[in-house]
Amino acid sequence: xxxxxxxxxxxxxxxxxxxxxxxxxxxxxxxxxxxxxxxxxxxxxxxxxxxxxxxxxxxxxxxxxxxxxxxxxxxxxxxxxxxxxxxxxxxxxxxxxxxxxxxxxxxxxxxxxxxxxxxxxxxxxxxxxxxxxxxxxxxxxxxxxxxxxxxxxxxxxxxxxxxxxxxxxxxxxxxxxxxxxxxxxxxxxxxxxxxxxxxxxxxxxxxxxxxxxxxxxxxxxxxxxxxxxxxxxxxxxxxxxxxxxxxxxxxxxxxxxxxxxxxxxxxxxxxxxxxxxxxxxxxxxxxxxxxxxxxxxxxxxxxxxxxxxxxxxxxxxxxxxxxxxxxxxxxxxxxxxxxxxxxxxxxxxxxxxxxxxxxxxxxxxxxxxxxxxxxxxxxxxxxxxxxxxxxxxxxxxxxxxxxxxxxxxxxxxxx
Amino acid sequence: xxxxxxxxxxxxxxxxxxxxxxxxxxxxxxxxxxxxxxxxxxxxxxxxxxxxxxxxxxxxxxxxxxxxxxxxxxxxxxxxxxxxxxxxxxxxxxxxxxxxxxxxxxxxxxxxxxxxxxxxxxxxxxxxxxxxxxxxxxxxxxxxxxxxx
Numbered sequence: 303x304x305x306x307x308x309x310x311x312x313x314x315x316x317x318x319x320x321x322x323x324x325x326x327x328x329x330x331x332x333x334x335x336x337x338x339x340x341x342x343x344x345x346x347x348x349x350x351x352x353x354x355x356x357x358x359x360x361x362x363x364x365x366x367x368x369x370x371x372x373x374x375x376x377x378x379x380x381x382x383x384x385x386x387x388x389x390x391x392x393x394x395x396x397x398x399x400x401x402x403x404x405x406x407x408x409x410x411x412x413x414x415x416x417x418x419x420x421x422x423x424x425x426x427x428x429x430x431x432x433x434x435x436x437x438x439x440x441x442x443x444x445x446x447x448x449x450x451x452x453x454x455x456x457x458x459x460x461x462x463x464x465x466x467x468x469x470x471x472x473x474x475x476x477x478x479x480x481x482x483x484x485x486x487x488x489x490x491x492x493x494x495x496x497x498x499x500x501x502x503x504x505x506x507x508x509x510x511x512x513x514x515x516x517x518x519x520x521x522x523x524x525x526x527x528x529x530x531x532x533x534x535x536x537x538x539x540x541x542x543x544x545x546x547x548x549x550x551x552x553x554x555x556x557x558x559x560x561x562x563x564x565x566x567x568x569x570x571x572x573x574x575x576x577x578x579x580x581x582x583x584x585x586x587x588x589x590x591x592x593x594x595x596x597x598x599x600x601x602x603x604x605x606x607x608x609x610x611x612x613x614x615x616x617x618x619x620x621x622x623x624x625x626x627x628x629x630x631x632x633x634x635x636x637x638x639x640x641x642x643x644x645x646x647x648x649x650x651x652x653x654x655x656x657x658x659x660x661x662x663x664x665x666x667x668x669x670x671x672x673x674x675x676x677x678x679x680x681x682x683x684x685x686x687x688x689x690x691x692x693x694x695x696x697x698x699x700x701x702x703x704x705x706x707x708x709x710x711x712x713x714x715x716x717x
Numbered sequence: 718x719x720x721x722x723x724x725x726x727x728x729x730x731x732x733x734x735x736x737x738x739x740x741x742x743x744x745x746x747x748x749x750x751x752x753x754x755x756x757x758x759x760x761x762x763x764x765x766x767x768x769x770x771x772x773x774x775x776x777x778x779x780x781x782x783x784x785x786x787x788x789x790x791x792x793x794x795x796x797x798x799x800x801x802x803x804x805x806x807x808x809x810x811x812x813x814x815x816x817x818x819x820x821x822x823x824x825x826x827x828x829x830x831x832x833x834x835x836x837x838x839x840x841x842x843x844x845x846x847x848x849x850x851x852x853x854x855x856x857x858x859x860x861x862x863x864x865x866x
Contacts, residue, residue: 651734653781655758656725659839663721672757685757685779714725715782 313610319695321346321602332665335700340485340513340644340691341669343538345599352598353540356591363587365564379590382597383580386545389600390530391521396579397553399546400588404512405435407531407546408479410583411508412439414556415477422448425474427505429454429462430681431484431491434674436510440479449476456681460487460636467496471503478507482514486675486689487636488619488644490518497526506552512536516693517615517642519608528552534592538693539599543592546583553579560585603694611694615643618692618701625705632708635687643692646673649708652715654688660714661707668704723835724842725782732786737793738775745773749856751848758784758845762852770799774853781845783836788849790829800857806830807850814843 319325322344327334336344356378362369364376383395392398401407420426426440430453444451452470455463462480471478478500482493497507506528511520516537522530529552534543548556558565558576562585567575576582603611622645626632631650649657658670669689672679679685690704742763752759760778764771774792795803813827814836827834836846 653758653785655781655842655845656783659724659842660721663719671755676757679757685759714721715730 313606313614315614315695315697318606319697321348322695323347323350325695329665329667330663335664335666335703337690337692337696337700337704338667338669339516339693339696340536340689342535342541343516343693344695345540346538346602348602349539349595349599353591353595356594360594361591364590365581375590378594379588382593385597385600386547389515389519389604390545390547391523392547393523394550397547397550399548399553399580399583400593401531401544401546402542402589403533403535403544404433404510404531405439405533405544407544408435408508408510409439410546410559411529411531411548411556412443414559414583415552416443416447416449417557418555420447420449420476423474424449424476425452425472426450426477426479427452427454427470427475428479429481429491430456430677431460431462431487431489432479432481432675432677433485433510433512434676435512436479436481436508437677450474453677454480456489456678460484460489460638462489462491462496464492464496467499468503471500471505473503475500475503475505478505479510480507481510481512482520483511483517483642483644484636484675484678485513485644485691486646486673486678486687487638488641488646488691489636489638490514490640490642492640493527494525501526513642513644516603518612522547534596534599537596537599538602539596540589540592543589543596550579553583556583558585559583562586606694614694615692615696618696618698619643619645621698622690622692622701622704625701626708629705629708629712631712635682635684643696644689645691646687646689648684648687649711650715652711654686656715657688657708657711660711661704664703664707664710666704666707720835720838724839726832726835728790728829728832729782729786732789733782736776736785736789738789738796739777740775741777742773742775747856747859749852751778751852751855753780753784753844753848755844758848760784760788760849760852762788762849762856764853764856766800766857769801771795771797771803776849780848781842783833783842783845784848787833787846790832791849791853794828794830795853803853803857807854810850811847813837814846 324344360374362371362375364379383398386398387395483490500507508529509527511530511532515532529548531546535541565582565585567577633648635646654670671686745763746766747764749762758780760776762776765773776788833846
């Protein structure tokens with residue numbers, strides 16, 4: 303049950319903002335201007351209540367007891383799994399593996415897929431636009447196995463150099479990992495086309511949907527990918543919960559990632575047999591309240607409507623791109639033709655950290671640094687950028703506040 | 718003064734714009750690499766030590782205004798000092814940045830370095846202001862690269 307007082311035909315941002323308690327707080331005496339949703343999103347009342355209610359009314363461990371309370375907890379958690387399935391348009395809840403987040407999902411895949419399919423001399427292909435979480439797990443796998451990590455480059459605009467893709471998909475390529483929306487540049491990658499080209503060479507594809515799912519939605523049947531990862535906290539849900547989705551025929555072939563409770567069928571000291579999917583890949587007690595609240599977050603997003611959210615964020619991006627271009631000395635990094643609500647920029651010689659500190663005095667929260675994408679920064683020969691990123695609750699006025707704040711930065715630095 | 722103008726004092730802005738000793742030192746006896754993985758800042762420090770005294774010191778690299786100005790002012794502050802004096806100054810400088818803000822900085826004993834007392838109000842920026850000093854410390858100790866994480 304969620305509390306949304308929204309009529310389906312409209313997207314009134316003030317109504318939406320009222321759903322988010324934190325947005326009414328002040329920072330340093332000023333209204334909070336939260337422009338860091340690519341980092342983590344704020345939580346609507348419905349999600350906060352869902353988590354709270356689970357602990358107050360339903361808390362018990364799942365899948366293992368005969369009493370009513372445990373049955374209710376199991377129903378709530380498995381109900382959330384079904385909500386994830388529906389949101390992704392996946393075939394079965396057997397394909398939905400709960401993890402701590404995108405990072406753990408990719409580590410799970412790199413470890414289990416690697417154990418089953420990757421040997422010395424094989425290749426793992428990723429792109430130059432990946433977040434560290436879709437680089438380092440594969441690097442670790444390559445170090446362990448003697449496989450080789452290869453990288454599809456990006457161009458000056460911040461788009462993947464797709465002309466190079468077919469040549470990089472060799473007969474040694476075992477898997478391709480690609481980010482759907484770049485957290486550092488905002489680029490929306492043509493994942494469907496990439497999947498088709500990889501499949502033409504018999505290569506399965508993992509899509510990192512951490513930044514795309516909350517803003518564009520994802521349809522795994524339409525994308526055609528084999529695996530997909532996302533985090534709850536970037537889609538208005540709790541931290542510490544996320545999902546690895548995989549086609550059942552692939553997940554069936556993966557050996558367990560971690561061993562422990564809940565993932566077994568029977569255990570003896572001689573031989574352990576494993577549980578069915580998805581439990582086989584979910585050792586130990588998961589983040590039950592987090593899972594339930596993630597389900598509520600997906601309900602929330604669905605009720606507002608992904609298309610309306612995407613349209614609103616497109617308007618924010620267009621406004622931000624236009625207004626930021628008016629700031630003298632400001633250069634936007636990442637000018638792909640297809641972008642989501644992320645604007646990375648640098649300002650003259652003012653280091654992004656100094657930009658961030660001065661904006662913070664105005665109550666404006668942006669991310670500064672390398673955005674866990676150091677290879678992207680290296681590609682543009684930048685140590686860091688400042689980044690504003692949008693969520694469904696942001697307003698055009700907040701973009702204007704950012705622009706005013708940047709003028710103040712220039713004043714402080716005498717530019 | 719507001720916390721902000723306290724942080725970005727003219728001396729800091731000046732040293733950010735025109736860092737002193739911003740060069741490699743020929744015949745350096747010690748060098749060190751400082752890195753702040755959180756923001757990607759890095760600097761290389763070059764030191765020529767003779768008879769236990771810092772004769773020449775320079776740095777190169779990229780960083781925010783605070784880290785660059787701190788490196789610049791540090792090179793001015795420690796040139797001509799003995800290693801023990803430099804270490805002692807680092808200790809006091811660190812205390813200046815992390816100590817309680819109601820204790821006034823002993824402005825005289827810090828000279829120009831006192832301009833960093835405003836960093837106290839910005840705890841996340843302390844590592845920017847101390848990166849060069851950590852790097853000096855590890856360069857003189859001949860140890861592994863300094864990191865403020």
